[in-house]
Amino acid sequence: MDKVAIIGTAQWASAQPTSHAFYELATIVAEQALHNAGIDRGAVDAWFMGEYDLSVGRTASHMYTVPAAGGFYQDEIRIHDDGLFAAVQAFLGILSGEYEVVLVVSTGVTSETCQDRLSTYSLDPFFVRPLGLTEAIANAMQAHSYRIRHNITNIEGAQRVVKSRTQAQLNANASVWAPITVSEVLNAPYAVYPLRSPEFAPYCDGACAVVMASEPVARRLGRPPIWIRGIGWANDTYHLGDKDLAHLPALEKAAEMAYHMADITDPPRQVDVAELYDVTVYHEIMASEALGLFEKGAMHQWLQEPLSTPGPAINPSGGLIGGRPAAAAGLIRLAESVGQVMGRAGRHQVDGARTAMAQSMSGWGNQRAAVMIVGR
Amino acid sequence: MQRVAVVGVGQTHFVSHRKDVMHSELCFEAVNSCLRDANLSIDDVNAIVFGVMDGFDGVDCLDRWCAGAAGGYGRPFMRINTAGATGLSTGIAAYHQVASGLSDVVLAVAEQRVSESLDAQSILNTAACPIYDRNIGGTAITLGSLPATRHMGLYGTTHAQRALVSVKNHRNACLNPFAHLRFEVTVEQVLQSRLIEWPLRLLECCPRSDGAVAVVLAGEHVARSLTDRPAWIHGAVSMADTFFYGDRPDVAYRDNLAVAARRLYRKVGICDPRKEIDVAELYSPFTSLEIMQTEALGFCSEGQGVRLVEEGVTWLEGDLPVNPSGGVLCTNPIGATGLVRMAEAALQVMGRAGEHQVNGVKTALCHGLGGVLQFQTLMVLGAEPR
Numbered sequence: 001m002d003k004v005a006i007i008g009t010a011q012w013a014s015a016q017p018t019s020h021a022f023y024e025l026a027t028i029v030a031e032q033a034l035h036n037a038g039i040d041r042g043a044v045d046a047w048f049m050g051e052y053d054l055s056v057g058r059t060a061s062h063m064y065t066v067p068a069a070g071g072f073y074q075d076e077i078r079i080h081d082d083g084l085f086a087a088v089q090a091f092l093g094i095l096s097g098e099y100e101v102v103l104v105v106s107t108g109v110t111s112e113t114c115q116d117r118l119s120t121y122s123l124d125p126f127f128v129r130p131l132g133l134t135e136a137i138a139n140a141m142q143a144h145s146y147r148i149r150h151n152i153t154n155i156e157g158a159q160r161v162v163k164s165r166t167q168a169q170l171n172a173n174a175s176v177w178a179p180i181t182v183s184e185v186l187n188a189p190y191a192v193y194p195l196r197s198p199e200f201a202p203y204c205d206g207a208c209a210v211v212m213a214s215e216p217v218a219r220r221l222g223r224p225p226i227w228i229r230g231i232g233w234a235n236d237t238y239h240l241g242d243k244d245l246a247h248l249p250a251l252e253k254a255a256e257m258a259y260h261m262a263d264i265t266d267p268p269r270q271v272d273v274a275e276l277y278d279v280t281v282y283h284e285i286m287a288s289e290a291l292g293l294f295e296k297g298a299m300h301q302w303l304q305e306p307l308s309t310p311g312p313a314i315n316p317s318g319g320l321i322g323g324r325p326a327a328a329a330g331l332i333r334l335a336e337s338v339g340q341v342m343g344r345a346g347r348h349q350v351d352g353a354r355t356a357m358a359q360s361m362s363g364w365g366n367q368r369a370a371v372m373i374v375g376r
Numbered sequence: 377m378q379r380v381a382v383v384g385v386g387q388t389h390f391v392s393h394r395k396d397v398m399h400s401e402l403c404f405e406a407v408n409s410c411l412r413d414a415n416l417s418i419d420d421v422n423a424i425v426f427g428v429m430d431g432f433d434g435v436d437c438l439d440r441w442c443a444g445a446a447g448g449y450g451r452p453f454m455r456i457n458t459a460g461a462t463g464l465s466t467g468i469a470a471y472h473q474v475a476s477g478l479s480d481v482v483l484a485v486a487e488q489r490v491s492e493s494l495d496a497q498s499i500l501n502t503a504a505c506p507i508y509d510r511n512i513g514g515t516a517i518t519l520g521s522l523p524a525t526r527h528m529g530l531y532g533t534t535h536a537q538r539a540l541v542s543v544k545n546h547r548n549a550c551l552n553p554f555a556h557l558r559f560e561v562t563v564e565q566v567l568q569s570r571l572i573e574w575p576l577r578l579l580e581c582c583p584r585s586d587g588a589v590a591v592v593l594a595g596e597h598v599a600r601s602l603t604d605r606p607a608w609i610h611g612a613v614s615m616a617d618t619f620f621y622g623d624r625p626d627v628a629y630r631d632n633l634a635v636a637a638r639r640l641y642r643k644v645g646i647c648d649p650r651k652e653i654d655v656a657e658l659y660s661p662f663t664s665l666e667i668m669q670t671e672a673l674g675f676c677s678e679g680q681g682v683r684l685v686e687e688g689v690t691w692l693e694g695d696l697p698v699n700p701s702g703g704v705l706c707t708n709p710i711g712a713t714g715l716v717r718m719a720e721a722a723l724q725v726m727g728r729a730g731e732h733q734v735n736g737v738k739t740a741l742c743h744g745l746g747g748v749l750q751f752q753t754l755m756v757l758g759a760e761p762r
Contacts, residue, residue, distance in 0.1 A: 059431035060459035060503040063747040066616045076616035080457035096475035097377045121436035235443050235453030363440045
């Protein structure tokens with residue numbers, strides 16, 4: 001199989017509602033990513049957008065973001081899902097031989113609308129929407145199921161929040177980095193019972209862009225490229241009542257596919273860094289177990305800081321607890337993974353990271369998942 | 377990398393309002409009929425690509441609900457939305473997935489239930505900037521009427537000439553069992569129908585439809601084992617342009633489409649599109665757009681699009697039939713429409729289009745259109761692999 005490289009990334013995030021129009025964020029990250037890749041707009045064959053419409057209160061929001069990201073008189077497609085899915089489709093676009101250089105762009109301006117209220121509109125109007133279920137409630141149900149299944153205490157959950165916030169303080173691109181203590185978490189108001197607000201990933205405004213290139217182009221550029229070693233993506237049932245909430249079966253499928261492609265047989269040893277999509281702190285644990293990085297229910301073993309524990313470092317960037325700019329959140333996991341294997345992650349750099357893994361999820365009860373493994 | 381072919385298609389009947397089924401059931405109808413057509417079971421499918429445009433269906437992210445009906449549980453599933461171009465973008469994404477060699481069989485599904493929104497136009501208007509653009513009174517129909525007016529001014533195109541496009545497409549739709557509007561019209565009737573937005577009259581504008589379509593694509597090896605007559609994909613391009621309509625060179629030219637077409641023809645080795653393309657299924661929601669699209673696609677020179685329809689070239693019996701299915705003028709399930717074009721083009725190549733089959737189709741062109749005439753998608757299918 002041909003190889004595909006990542007040659008540049010850029011991130012942008014803000015905890016405060018941005019004064020930029022949502023499409024201006026696309027310009028900011030696209031320009032920066034192309035600059036980091038050392039190429040200009042003319043070298044790009046296709047734009048792969050990963051964005052949700054209604055989160056900015058519009059239909060067809062990519063009508064503004066594609067041209068704003070420089071997509072003009074060239075190929076474009078918009079994946080209406082998390083940005084990491086757009087990265088997967090972009091990878092396939094290069095493998096198909098259609099493109100040499102592509103730009104993946106994802107914006108998430110969550111301050112335009114109430115995200116949780118909006119989530120109810122993707123429920124079927126007959127059976128489930130009248131229940132008043134929101135995405136936060138669905139995520140809390142999953143987290144609670146997992147907690148009960150594995151006897152996780154609320155103190156352990158609070159310790160995870162402290163860990164993620166501590167890591168986010170080291171990450172210049174995190175938007176939420178205020179330190180927090182265990183007792184502050186335990187005394188915070190409930191967001192959705194039994195989860196307290198700091199246990200949820202806070203929405204923020206942000207964007208991310210990633211430049212991918214075919215092997216010949218990447219080698220021509222003369223800098224050591226980061227290679228995409230494996231991808232996987234999968235979908236599971238829409239109906240919460242149809243599944244065991246304490247599991248993430250779509251992610252397990254996606255991981256299996258990605259490991260097979262990357263020839264990874266022993267993930268805990270072969271993966272150095274995992275950037276996970278932790279919509280709650282418990283989803284970080286569920287995801288790392290679904291990915292086979294830790295045994296199921298073994299959370300107690302790894303409450304320490306990720307930079308100092310043996311085994312894969314989980315969310316050294318602070319993950320989504322450091323800010324969740326909707327569709328851009330998953331693509332940011334990829335940018336972080338690339339930063340780690342390039343050795344340019346900054347203060348949250350994991351020593352000697354050679355293989356990193358980005359993961360994202362979307363839909364009800366995280367029905368859909370994508371995984372991308374990158375390495376030197 | 378591998379060659380890719382369409383090996384089966386499935387469509388639902390397109391109507392104003394499908395009251396008897398829910399969203400997911402509608403999707404299931406198209407998927408089932410497609411798999412039956414290809415003689416495949418869902419277990420043979422490696423991945424699903426799903427297209428729908430958000431806002432019209434009363435449900436956001438409809439893909440989540442329909443994923444099961446599309447066969448997407450436990451499988452890779454990719455959701456596409458490129459506004460009106462969604463349908464063909466879905467087909468192109470599926471094409472790339474098979475061509476990459478990672479999958480051998482990929483199912484492309486697109487659905488739209490425009491009837492679930494009381495007023496599709498008010499939803500379309502949310503795409504525009506709320507401060508500058510949203511309140512100027514422009515609509516989707518403006519995107520047909522402005523160019524129509526300009527075309528009249530530049531080339532002397534008449535109402536009666538445009539009406540011929542409507543007569544032709546309505547006649548074709550009568551031969552297509554899946555089409556939404558199935559009645560014949562005369563030039564007189566078109567000219568006397570209600571004025572929608574000058575100069576376009578009711579019978580020059582598309583309806584809004586409910587329906588779903590599915591197309592199954594396979595790699596060369598699988599395709600050959602399934603059928604003697606697959607529709608080989610020769611190549612596809614898509615094209616983005618600026619959102620700002622005032623920034624275009626001239627509203628009478630479909631500049632971005634002309635550029636996209638030239639790129640596609642170069643890619644698939646077409647030198648003379650008028651001679652080498654046997655049939656075209658275009659995203660033409662207005663009579664004016666079909667005329668201008670045939671010009672941009674190089675079927676004739678600029679301003680001569682009316683000649684093609686006047687001289688019968690684009691009619692079903694003509695030299696280069698355009699929209700033999702009745703086209704978008706008679707059926708428009710917005711986000712699914714582009715994939716219907718691909719399905720119809722594939723049927724023509726496979727020789728299975730039924731009553732609206734064009735004789736001896738070797739090469740077919742299909743087209744999708746989205747945004748403010750902003751996104752153009754094109755694909756060429758052929759009877760022989762390229």
